Amino acid sequence: MSLARLGLHYGRTTGGITLLASPFSRQFHGSLTVMARQKKQRVFAPTKKQLAAKARKKASKARKSIYDSEKMTLDNAISVLRAVEVASPNATYELIVKTAMGRGDRILVFAEGKAAEEAKRAGADVVGGPEIVDAVVSGRQQASMYLCTPDLIRAITPKLGRVLGPRGLMPSERRGTVTDDVAGYIRRLKGTIEWKGDKAGTIRAPIAKVFEDVVKNVKHFLSLVRHATGNQRNTETKDSGPKPTNSITKIMLSSRQGPGIQLSDV
Incomplete structure (x- = not known):
């Protein structure tokens, strides 16, 4: 194969022959900048924390009354x-x-048997007997109002008295939240308060x-x-x-x- 086909030419000097690159030979560029452009750039979606921070910043700039x-x-x-x-x-x-x-309005009723079924139909959110007392104490079951039938008040008082009493939520006869007619109490409450x-x-x-x-x-x-x-x-x-x-x-x-x-x- 001739030197010309390899993109080289030669010239004579006093010391012999010198090979020179052809001025028409193709030059290749392999720099990191060019290679980076060829790679597809990944787009990362903002996290929930970043979105929340952006919303707080926007709210702080909003015009206030x-x-x-x-x-x-x-x-x-x-x-x-x-x-x-x-x-x-x-x-x-x-x-x-x-x-x-x-968690919004929730009515929890301590009742069993027929009274429990009537409380559910009247719209109580949670209905149960002494078996749900521990759930109330631990916070797994919470409500904005607690009702109880008279036959269960003694069973729930020892544990719930110290939990609901200080918060003003313990069922009591004086408030009318200990009653045989828990279903009627719920219906009256829902019928007079449209909210x-x-x-x-x-x-x-x-x-x-x-x-x-x-x-x-x-x-x-x-x-x-x-x-x-x-x-x-x-x-x-x-x-x-x-x-x-x-x-x-x-x-x-x-x-x-x-x-x-x-x-x-x-």
């Missing part, structure tokens, strides 16, 4: 919302009650139209919520009792176009 950190009396809050909704007389007030209920807390323990309910007298409706609704969550005080003895586990942390009033205003006197 001037009423977020301010409390008002019910009358003053109504005046502000009426001014906002002056052109919308059919707008509706909404009451937002934030509680410490971590349910979400998983975060927040209760939302329409109260009245903007230009109606809503003070009476607000106070009546709150009395129902306090009773169902164990926050009802005994006004006769002026004894607030132990702090309930489902304590009310914030009460707000809002309207369709108005801000949420935290109430200070209800």
